[in-house]
Amino acid sequence: MKHNLFSEGKAEQESLVVLAQEGDRQAFMRLFQGVQQSLYRAACVILQNDQDAYDATQEAALKAFRFLRSLRQPQFFKTWITRILINECRGILREKRKMSYYPDMNNWHINLREAAGAEINVLEAVNHLTFNYRTVVVLRYLDGYSQKEIARILGCPIGTVKSRINLALRKLKEGLVVQDFPEPHSEEGHHAL
Amino acid sequence: MRCRIVRPNLESYLAGELPSLHAVDLQRHLDACPACRKEMEVTRRLVKGLRSSFQDAIPPRSLPLPNLTVQPQRLPWLPKVASITVLGLLLLGLIVAPSIQPYRHETPAALMQTSPIPAHQSQSREASEVINRHGTDWRISIN
Ligand SMILES: [Zn+2]
Numbered sequence: 001m002k003h004n005l006f007s008e009g010k011a012e013q014e015s016l017v018v019l020a021q022e023g024d025r026q027a028f029m030r031l032f033q034g035v036q037q038s039l040y041r042a043a044c045v046i047l048q049n050d051q052d053a054y055d056a057t058q059e060a061a062l063k064a065f066r067f068l069r070s071l072r073q074p075q076f077f078k079t080w081i082t083r084i085l086i087n088e089c090r091g092i093l094r095e096k097r098k099m100s101y102y103p104d105m106n107n108w109h110i111n112l113r114e115a116a117g118a119e120i121n122v123l124e125a126v127n128h129l130t131f132n133y134r135t136v137v138v139l140r141y142l143d144g145y146s147q148k149e150i151a152r153i154l155g156c157p158i159g160t161v162k163s164r165i166n167l168a169l170r171k172l173k174e175g176l177v178v179q180d181f182p183e184p185h186s187e188e189g190h191h192a193l
Numbered sequence: 194m195r196c197r198i199v200r201p202n203l204e205s206y207l208a209g210e211l212p213s214l215h216a217v218d219l220q221r222h223l224d225a226c227p228a229c230r231k232e233m234e235v236t237r238r239l240v241k242g243l244r245s246s247f248q249d250a251i252p253p254r255s256l257p258l259p260n261l262t263v264q265p266q267r268l269p270w271l272p273k274v275a276s277i278t279v280l281g282l283l284l285l286g287l288i289v290a291p292s293i294q295p296y297r298h299e300t301p302a303a304l305m306q307t308s309p310i311p312a313h314q315s316q317s318r319e320a321s322e323v324i325n326r327h328g329t330d331w332r333i334s335i336n
Contacts, residue, residue: 023265029258036258041251054256061259068265122239122246141243142251147210166201172239 010075017074020065028065035078036061038143039085045138046089048127056092060085076152082143083153086135093131125175133168140165194222196229203233207240 013034019027039060043053064081071080126137139145139153147165151158199222205211206219223230 021265025261028261032258036256037253040254040256041247044251045247050254057256058259062261062263065259065261066263066266069267122242123250126243126246137243138247141240142247146208147205162201162205165204169204169236169239172243173235 013077014074017068017071017077021068021071025065028068031077032061032064032081035081038078039082042082042138042142043085043089045123045126045142046086046131046134047092052092056085056088059088063088079145079149079152082139083155086153089135090131122172125172128175129168129171133164133171136161136164137168137172194218196222196226199223199226199229200232203229203236204240207233207237 013031016027016031020031036057040053040057043056044050047053047056060081063084071077126134129137135154136150139150140147145153147158147161150161154161199219202211202215202219206216211219223233
């Protein structure tokens with residue numbers, strides 16, 4: 001049901017990890033090709049800038065190759081390298097000191113607008129979320145990770161992942177109330193979340 | 194099951210990540226509660242909107258493969274040193290513990306409370322946390 005890079009040729013992927021750990025660059029490249037688009041797309045949404053996303057993805061590849069021997073369970077290669085990517089994104093944002101700022105409309109937004117048409121409202125709402133919430137939303141709905149996988153990527157308990165997802169969705173619902181969701185609040189006095 | 198229990202579980206329910214027993218309870222609640230049904234519908238539409246927006250918005254782009262100018266690093270020596278230290282501490286504990294006990298032998302209850310073994314165990318737990326921090330994940334810790 002869930003998107004999983006290693007659902008096919010799992011054993012082969014794991015042996016590629018072992019080869020790459022011994023310094024086999026070809027093996028690493030094959031592994032990386034399997035996750036590159038996913039990493040880049042996630043970084044695009046998190047960083048809201050395609051050049052930064054490209055840099056983060058390249059840097060994640062270098063770090064992953066360099067420290068691959070610290071990955072003790074080859075089956076977790078994708079979640080492991082995604083964790084490295086998220087750290088890169090965090091570092092880039094921290095450097096630019098725009099962790100909690102609403103980002104400028106840059107080229108990437110314009111590209112998004114052209115590509116997405118009416119859907120842009122949802123993405124703009126995502127852009128308003130702060131780093132932690134934007135990250136769980138991206139991992140959950142762009143990559144389709146389970147709560148357990150997200151917990152592994154972020155290194156936090158599943159309960160934290162679940163509450164971040166719920167809070168992010170609540171913020172998005174509030175932001176999208178007018179355009180997309182008529183009467184989202186119950187009239188019976190129930191307090192959602 | 195009450196609304197305030199149901200609401201935080203709606204997203205997991207929609208994703209099929211609730212244990213089946215809870216899912217049955219939740220479905221029973223939804224059948225009886227229009228407010229939660231409405232909230233679930235809003236959540237379902239939002240999740241669907243997010244998925245399709247992400248899919249449509251960022252078209253795959255051909256990206257050059259990275260130039261791997263680095264070599265894979267050998268595992269750091271710290272975990273080995275730390276695990277040897279832990280073993281040493283445990284051994285030391287086993288040797289020293291019997292020699293401490295005679296001073297506390299008056300009441301068995303007092304012995305249980307002040308036995309030196311838990312102290313050494315907690316020491317080793319701390320030490321193994323050090324290993325974890327400096328083993329698998331130390332280079333990529335998030336916080
Ligand atoms: Zn209810």
